[in-house]
Amino acid sequence: MGSDRVRAAVIQMVSSDIVPDNLRDAGAWVDAAAGDGAELVVLPENFAFLGRHERAALEVGEPDGAGPIQDFLATTAQRLGITLVGGSLPMQGDEPDRVRSACLVYGPDGRRIARYDKRHLFDVSLPGGEGYRESATFAPGDEIVVADTPAGRLGVSICYDLRFPEHYRALVDAGAEILLAPSAFTATTGAAHWAVLVRARAVENLCFMLAADQGGLHANDRRTHGESLIIDPWGERLAACPVGGGPGMAVADLDRSQQVALRQRLPALGHRRG
Numbered sequence: 001m002g003s004d005r006v007r008a009a010v011i012q013m014v015s016s017d018i019v020p021d022n023l024r025d026a027g028a029w030v031d032a033a034a035g036d037g038a039e040l041v042v043l044p045e046n047f048a049f050l051g052r053h054e055r056a057a058l059e060v061g062e063p064d065g066a067g068p069i070q071d072f073l074a075t076t077a078q079r080l081g082i083t084l085v086g087g088s089l090p091m092q093g094d095e096p097d098r099v100r101s102a103c104l105v106y107g108p109d110g111r112r113i114a115r116y117d118k119r120h121l122f123d124v125s126l127p128g129g130e131g132y133r134e135s136a137t138f139a140p141g142d143e144i145v146v147a148d149t150p151a152g153r154l155g156v157s158i159c160y161d162l163r164f165p166e167h168y169r170a171l172v173d174a175g176a177e178i179l180l181a182p183s184a185f186t187a188t189t190g191a192a193h194w195a196v197l198v199r200a201r202a203v204e205n206l207c208f209m210l211a212a213d214q215g216g217l218h219a220n221d222r223r224t225h226g227e228s229l230i231i232d233p234w235g236e237r238l239a240a241c242p243v244g245g246g247p248g249m250a251v252a253d254l255d256r257s258q259q260v261a262l263r264q265r266l267p268a269l270g271h272r273r274g
């Protein structure tokens with residue numbers, strides 16, 4: 001581990017169902033973030049493909065280790081010499097008619113460090129008739145995943161996982177220092193819950209939180225919340241993108257010695273009673 005400071009970026013997107021367009025946009029933002037000195041960059045959930053209907057993800061699901069979306073992530077990480085988090089993409093699993101929603105972490109040499117498959121699936125009916133059945137297309141993952149990177153030990157989650165604090169407790173028990181929450185939060189639930197959930201996970205786990213969100217009106221007529229956030233272990237907002245404000249990025253320096261000092265002064269993680 002080099003310095004005590006890690007410069008991190010979260011990218012906000014309004015992804016469509018046209019993979020090459022999304023990869024071009026994602027690439028431009030990751031270039032901009034690296035140009036601003038970011039060594040750790042997080043793309044949102046569904047950054048490469050946000051389908052018009054849920055089943056569409058089956059058509060772009062990639063086998064493990066091969067495909068245009070994975071090629072993009074590997075070559076971009078290597079070209080820029082950064083740790084790159086591909087928020088989520090559809091990946092083939094062990095079922096013929098469901099894929100997984102996977103978050104992939106690549107190191108500065110372009111090699112994949114980790115794969116996390118989303119564990120909690122968004123099967124929810126919202127007030128006003130908006131309904132989601134993610135499990136119709138996606139099979140849940142089973143494993144808690146941390147990734148050792150030059151930026152520190154990352155704990156991986158995706159979107160709806162934010163509502164399950166025990167997921168993050170398991171990540172912290174596995175030594176996570178920086179928590180990732182690439183998301184595509186709905187405009188409705190985001191307005192009510194997004195920032196409070198992201199800050200709560202940061203504060204209760206004394207971790208940095210990198211929450212890259214989709215934010216805008218998509219081709220499927222859904223609105224996502226935006227407000228991509230970088231939060232420190234004290235719950236402070238280090239950087240943010242606007243609510244619903246379209247594509248953008250937020251960049252901040254994470255001070256890891258601040259986290260170590262805070263965990264000593266406020267040793268709540270050692271005061272747990274099971």
Ligand SMILES: O=C(O)CNC(=O)[C@H](CS)NC(=O)CCC(=O)C(=O)O
Nearest residue numbers: 122132134159160184185186189222
């Ligand atoms: O809307 C789309 O098409 C893309 N969204 C997604 O892919 C995923 C699964 S449906 N969204 C969430 O998990 C939202 C969670 C959430 O919003 C909450 O927990 O409140």
